[in-house]
Amino acid sequence: MNETLPRRARGRIRALAVLLSTVALLPVPAFAQGVIAPPSEGQPIAPQPPAADTVNPNASGVPAAPAAPGSAQPRMQGPASVADLAERLLGAVVNISTSQTVEAGESEDGDSETDPKPAPSAPVPPLTAPDGSPLQKFFDDLLQGERGDGSRKVQSLGSGFVIDPSGIIITNNHVIADADEITVNFADGKQLDAKIVGIDTKTDIAVLKVESETPLPAVPFGDSEQVRIGDWVMAIGNPFGLGGSVTVGIVSARGRNINAGPYDNFIQTDAAINRGNSGGPLFDMYGRVVGINTAIISPTGGSIGIGFAIPSLLAQNVVAQLREFGETRRGWLGLRLQEVTDEIAESLGLPSAAGALVMGVVPQGPSDIGKIEIGDVIRRFDGKAVATSRDLPRMVAETPVGKVVKLEILRKQTLDAPAVPVNVDVTLGRLEDSGAAENQTDQDEDDAPEEQTETASAGPLLGLTFADLSDETRKRFDLPAEAQGAVVSEVVPNSASADKGLEPGMTIREVSQEKVANAEEARTKLAKAKADGRKNALLLVADRAGDLRLVVVPID
Numbered sequence: 001m002n003e004t005l006p007r008r009a010r011g012r013i014r015a016l017a018v019l020l021s022t023v024a025l026l027p028v029p030a031f032a033q034g035v036i037a038p039p040s041e042g043q044p045i046a047p048q049p050p051a052a053d054t055v056n057p058n059a060s061g062v063p064a065a066p067a068a069p070g071s072a073q074p075r076m077q078g079p080a081s082v083a084d085l086a087e088r089l090l091g092a093v094v095n096i097s098t099s100q101t102v103e104a105g106e107s108e109d110g111d112s113e114t115d116p117k118p119a120p121s122a123p124v125p126p127l128t129a130p131d132g133s134p135l136q137k138f139f140d141d142l143l144q145g146e147r148g149d150g151s152r153k154v155q156s157l158g159s160g161f162v163i164d165p166s167g168i169i170i171t172n173n174h175v176i177a178d179a180d181e182i183t184v185n186f187a188d189g190k191q192l193d194a195k196i197v198g199i200d201t202k203t204d205i206a207v208l209k210v211e212s213e214t215p216l217p218a219v220p221f222g223d224s225e226q227v228r229i230g231d232w233v234m235a236i237g238n239p240f241g242l243g244g245s246v247t248v249g250i251v252s253a254r255g256r257n258i259n260a261g262p263y264d265n266f267i268q269t270d271a272a273i274n275r276g277n278s279g280g281p282l283f284d285m286y287g288r289v290v291g292i293n294t295a296i297i298s299p300t301g302g303s304i305g306i307g308f309a310i311p312s313l314l315a316q317n318v319v320a321q322l323r324e325f326g327e328t329r330r331g332w333l334g335l336r337l338q339e340v341t342d343e344i345a346e347s348l349g350l351p352s353a354a355g356a357l358v359m360g361v362v363p364q365g366p367s368d369i370g371k372i373e374i375g376d377v378i379r380r381f382d383g384k385a386v387a388t389s390r391d392l393p394r395m396v397a398e399t400p401v402g403k404v405v406k407l408e409i410l411r412k413q414t415l416d417a418p419a420v421p422v423n424v425d426v427t428l429g430r431l432e433d434s435g436a437a438e439n440q441t442d443q444d445e446d447d448a449p450e451e452q453t454e455t456a457s458a459g460p461l462l463g464l465t466f467a468d469l470s471d472e473t474r475k476r477f478d479l480p481a482e483a484q485g486a487v488v489s490e491v492v493p494n495s496a497s498a499d500k501g502l503e504p505g506m507t508i509r510e511v512s513q514e515k516v517a518n519a520e521e522a523r524t525k526l527a528k529a530k531a532d533g534r535k536n537a538l539l540l541v542a543d544r545a546g547d548l549r550l551v552v553v554p555i556d
Helices: 007-024 083-092 135-142 312-325 342-348 391-397 471-477 519-531
Strands: 093-102 152-164 168-171 181-185 191-200 205-210 232-237 245-256 266-269 281-283 289-296 307-311 335-339 356-361 377-381 404-411 420-427 464-467 486-491 507-511 536-542 548-554
Touching (some): 083 232, 093 168, 152 289, 181 205, 191 312, 335 548, 342 548, 377 391, 464 519, 507 519, 519 536
Antiparallel strands (some): 152 168, 181 191, 266 307, 335 356, 377 404, 404 420, 464 486, 536 548
16 A cells, blocks of 8 residues: 555545455346456457356246357357268269260250250261361360261260169169160269169159179168158259269158159159259158159259159159069059049038049949949048049059959939948059050940930020030031030130130030930029029030040039
């Protein structure tokens, strides 16, 4: 203490020092934790986070993450690493390169993820430079792959994966379509030529075989039916020729129909899939293949997070048939189907808009046994629920040929009667053998109804004008001899019937599940439906080819 200070000042300083030392020993309340202490001499002033073992009163009682050793910072918590999983799987994923000779004036097809194929281009004429000119090497590089006859060799790249150590490889059919040579490139640098075991254009699946001196790393199929929306998935492939690329995302949706084929049931994912990923595997987090990456939606050609993979359940069945027979052998019912819409379900008094509506039975087909009727709704197939008419053909195709299956059907005999359950057993045929049967007519000429003289109706009803079947109407609308019912001669534009797709030349077979023989019956039954206070008219309509469908038209 400086002795030159007055005695009173020295006393006040001592009292202040005692007070400060007492305050420093008091406990600090929890809400004051994290208060920054004054910096020591030379230390820059900067805000610091609270200690890791403190509690934030706004965190609902959840303690903070423990501090990293030797640091006051809390440990950052991110998604779990997939490095170990990727390392285990990379060896079984392959790059597939193909070469194809394209004749002069032709252009090669791109894969399913590219823009439409370009217009044919004329071959480049031979280019030569003076002897010793450095331009000759440039010309040679420019015309690499060109042949003397104007043809050229083109190459494409895709992905695939090994499912059997003996050398069985799965990819997309469009990756190897029309290829003259197929080369499989492995992660360890090994290259092997591949042969085609079998292809299926309907599902875009191809099975290849390579001969290896040592067993190859392989991956198993998983159960795509167990995959849920939101599950993490991993895609590995060869995008833009960059082999062994790993991307991760989630399952965005299931059961997608992108009109790629008759059995569309794609898994949608936001894992990055680009050109060259086609044929590569989509893994779950257990390392099992749950899908085959096949297509993307993209305005730019690159990934925008909308990719599609063939479900493993569908792929396994196709792969097994291709390996055993070299071709597919799909089940076949021999039915023409229509979707059950909400309007049709309400008109038929069904509990829900589920199932497949029978609109025709193929003559001499498996279902042509006299037990299935037009208007039947198939709700279950072989013990499995049928969600939509689009699902039933896929379910049938996945079932072995020759199996006896049970169809659980709802049937309405009349519009006012309740739907009753009916069970029918059918022995499945083979789809690949069905072409001849499908081309046959569904009615013998002897059973065709007698021709009626044409009688134009008095005026439109529901926007429809009817006429009777006659030589004149058959000729006018190019109708077959076996056509039945009342002919739609005119449709009022912008009417309810026009909005439902009804056109002149169609025939009305039934109104409210009651048969119609001529124009007068059609008008009478529609007028009765309106007088009974019905909101909709249920029509069984045949187009000019004879294909049937149910149409629900609102009654004004």
